[in-house]
Every structure is written in C-alpha cells, then in structure tokens.
Amino acid sequence: MQLEEQINRIKRRMDVARKQAKADLVIRNAKLVNVFLKSVQPRDVAVADGIVAGVYPAGEGPEAEREVDAKGKYLIPGLIDAHTHVEMAYVSAVPFAEGVLPWGTTTVILDPHDSSNVMGNRGVELLAREFLKTPLKVVLMTPPCVPSAPAFEDAGFEVxxxxxxxxxxxxxxxxxxxxxxxxxxxxQEEEMMKILAYGRENGLLFDGHAPEVRGLDAQAYFGTGPIRTDHESVTVDEMYEKYEMGVHVVIRRGSLAEPASAGELLRRLEGADTSRLLLATDGCINVSDMVHKGHMNYALRQIVAEGVDPMTAVQMATINVARAHHIDHRVGAVAPGYEADLVLVNDLKDFETVQVF
Known part of the structure; x- marks a missing residue:
C-alpha cells in the first residue's frame, strides 16, 4: 500500500470515529467483551477499511453502508491459537483456513515443523505462500529442532x-x-547453543517444549533467554512452577484428554496476574471435531467447563496471545485501531459462533 493511500485511510477512520463519515460496517446492540476491563458492555462497533474505527454506547454508532443487529449476542475478538501445526490436521493451508475461520479462529501462531522435517525451508515456504492466499492471519515460527530427536529418527532436513x-x-x-x-x-549441544545465542542477540521469541522439565533444569532451559513459552506441562504443579518463572504457560485443548486441569491452575493463581496464560490447540483437533465441534471456540468451551472464568478464558485466547507474540497493536481486542476480527457468539459458555467478521 502506498503511503498516500494509507494516509487517506487513516483520515477516513478518524472521520468515521467522530461520526463525520459513514462506516463500512456497524454492528449494533452487541454485548461487547472488553478484554482490557474483563467486562461486558452494550455497544455499537464501527468498522472502516477493515479496522475498528470506534466503539459507542448501544444505539449511538455512526451511519454505515452495512448494519448488523447483534440482538444482544456477545461480540468477542477474533480468536488466536497460541500454538498449532496445520500438518496434524492432514490438510493443507487453504482447507485448514476454511475449516477454522467459521468457528472464529482468525489468527494462528503456526509451527510448520513437519513441513520442515520433510522438505526443509522449501517446504515451509510452500506452506507460507499457500497461507498468503487465505484470509487467515498466520504468524509463522521457523522450527529450530529438525529432526526433533536426532538420535532416534531420520529426517529429510537438518536445521x-x-x-x-x-x-x-x-x-x-x-x-x-x-x-x-x-x-x-x-x-549445551554446540549447534543449539549457536541458535539460542543468535535468538537472544536478535531479540527473537522462541516457543518452548519441555515436558516434566522442572527445578534446576527448568531454570537452565528457560534461563537461556529466548525461550519464553511452554505448552507441554503434564501437571498443575509443573504449570504453576513455570508460571512462577515468568514463562507464558500455554494450556492445550482439543480432541485429546489432557492431564492437567485448567480450572485447578486458575484456582492456584487466584489473585495473581493471569496475562501470561495462553490457550492453544497444538494441532490436536482432528478433522471430524474441527468440522462438528469447532476449533478455538471448542477449546474455550472445554476450559470454561473446567471452571475457568469466561472472561479470563477469552483473554487467554485473544489479548494474552497477542501480547506474548508482540502483535497486540493489531489483534486481540475490539477497540479503535485494532483489525476488525470480530466474532458474534451466543454465550460465554459454549461459544457457539453466530457470525464471523
């Protein structure tokens, strides 16, 4: 986009925000979930050029080319999968996007490990270029451990x-x-130390994967500096220990039974800041469940059923992930200047999607 065009779009959004110009879309009479305040408010939301231009008390939004009456349904930010693998669904990028978007998953943090494992960087690039043809927002993370266990497997590539x-x-x-x-x-294997040092030097975020790594070993692992998340804890005690270290603890939900209760972890963290808790599928939703039960909304449904407060759960699947991956200036909330990834749901229990914008 040329600079002049961007300037014009910004000016137009400002005019829409002030109700001096028509919005492209206004969603009226929504129960807006505010992830900053952990509150629900009756609001109108105006969109211009795919960006939220303004949020207003219900009935007070600007005129628009298109209006949608939410009829009191809940409006939440587009859901963000904190860690996933498209290959585990046995589909390519386009059908994956077609499968998750209708359920309200609008952004994914994607590890193309298996593409790299088979074809190296060429495979990762082919996957990336196919995703560019979809409306799904993809944050692609390049795999550092291919093969994942060199002593036990042969792979088509070595990172x-x-x-x-x-x-x-x-x-x-x-x-x-x-x-x-x-x-x-x-x-302290030499090539891995080089990769970690390069990441530390260049301010890169590394995802972690350290099941049952605790105590001094956990401090050594996360003490490398760039490794800041973990989605592989097997007990609540392990999650709590890692959270105490400042790790972004990723709770995984999908088609598989998980050993650690999200509700029990939240009870342990009562009164603490929970902004470093994230929600992910890790690719562990089979195609049948993706079609019939949902995607990140299915993961939300599960942790709320385990006793997680619905407002905290929504934060875990939106703004918390965006902050962890430094994209919270673009996605993760319904507020002026954020991209208009918006999801209407019937309630904050089952998260059945009504409409995705």
Whole structure:
C-alpha cells in the first residue's frame, strides 16, 4: 500500500470515529467483551477499511453502508491459537483456513515443523505462500529442532543456524518455533547453543517444549533467554512452577484428554496476574471435531467447563496471545485501531459462533 493511500485511510477512520463519515460496517446492540476491563458492555462497533474505527454506547454508532443487529449476542475478538501445526490436521493451508475461520479462529501462531522435517525451508515456504492466499492471519515460527530427536529418527532436513537464518526470509516468519529437543539445550549441544545465542542477540521469541522439565533444569532451559513459552506441562504443579518463572504457560485443548486441569491452575493463581496464560490447540483437533465441534471456540468451551472464568478464558485466547507474540497493536481486542476480527457468539459458555467478521 502506498503511503498516500494509507494516509487517506487513516483520515477516513478518524472521520468515521467522530461520526463525520459513514462506516463500512456497524454492528449494533452487541454485548461487547472488553478484554482490557474483563467486562461486558452494550455497544455499537464501527468498522472502516477493515479496522475498528470506534466503539459507542448501544444505539449511538455512526451511519454505515452495512448494519448488523447483534440482538444482544456477545461480540468477542477474533480468536488466536497460541500454538498449532496445520500438518496434524492432514490438510493443507487453504482447507485448514476454511475449516477454522467459521468457528472464529482468525489468527494462528503456526509451527510448520513437519513441513520442515520433510522438505526443509522449501517446504515451509510452500506452506507460507499457500497461507498468503487465505484470509487467515498466520504468524509463522521457523522450527529450530529438525529432526526433533536426532538420535532416534531420520529426517529429510537438518536445521542449523545457517538454515534458520535463511528461513527468516520466508514470508510470514516472525519468530522461532518450539525448542522441542530440550535434551540438546540442557546438554549445551554446540549447534543449539549457536541458535539460542543468535535468538537472544536478535531479540527473537522462541516457543518452548519441555515436558516434566522442572527445578534446576527448568531454570537452565528457560534461563537461556529466548525461550519464553511452554505448552507441554503434564501437571498443575509443573504449570504453576513455570508460571512462577515468568514463562507464558500455554494450556492445550482439543480432541485429546489432557492431564492437567485448567480450572485447578486458575484456582492456584487466584489473585495473581493471569496475562501470561495462553490457550492453544497444538494441532490436536482432528478433522471430524474441527468440522462438528469447532476449533478455538471448542477449546474455550472445554476450559470454561473446567471452571475457568469466561472472561479470563477469552483473554487467554485473544489479548494474552497477542501480547506474548508482540502483535497486540493489531489483534486481540475490539477497540479503535485494532483489525476488525470480530466474532458474534451466543454465550460465554459454549461459544457457539453466530457470525464471523
């Protein structure tokens, strides 16, 4: 987009915000979930050029080319999957996007591990270019551990520091995916130390993968600096310990039964800041469930059923993920200046989608 066109769009949004110009879309009479205040408010939401231009008391939004009456349904931000793998659904990028968008998943933090495992950077690039053809927002994380366990598998590619640096030129690559071979980290294997040092030097966020790594080993693993998330804890005690270290603890839900209760963890954290709790599928939703039960809204339904406060649950699937991955200036909330990824749901229990914008 040319600078002049961007300037004109900004000016237009400002005019819409002041009700001096028509919006493209106004959603009226919604129960807006405010992820900053953890509150529900009756609101109109105005959109111009795909961006939220303004939020108003119900009935007070500007004129618009198109109006949608929410009829008191809940309006939540587009859902963000904090960690997933498209390959685990056994579909390519386009059908994956077609499968998750109708359920309100509008952004995914994607680890293309298996594409790299088979075809290296070329496979990752092919996947990225297919995703560019979809409306799904994709934050692609380049895998650092291919093969995942060198002593036990053969792979079509081996990630080195040089290949990782090269992969950062692939479209959509924003960070480094899960450092799943934690034994290479803890043994200070030379190439892994180079990758971690490069990440630390360049301010890159690494996803973690450290099941049952606790105590001094956990401090050593997360003490590397760039590894800031973990989605592999197997007990509430392990999650709590990692959260105490400042780790973004990712709770995984999908088609598989998980051993640690999200509700029990939240009870342990009562009174604490929960902004470092994230929600993800980790690709662990089979195609049948994706079609019939949902995607991130299905994950929300599960943790609310476990006793997680619905407002906290929505934060875990929106603004918390956006903050962790430094995209909270664009997505994660329904507020002026945020991209208009908006989801109407019937309630904050089952999260059945009514409409996705």
């Amino acid at each position: 080195t520091l040089d290949s990782l640096i090269e992969s950062r030129n692939i479209p959509l690559i924003k960070g480094i995916a899960e450092t799943m071979d934690f034994t290479r980290v803890l043994s």
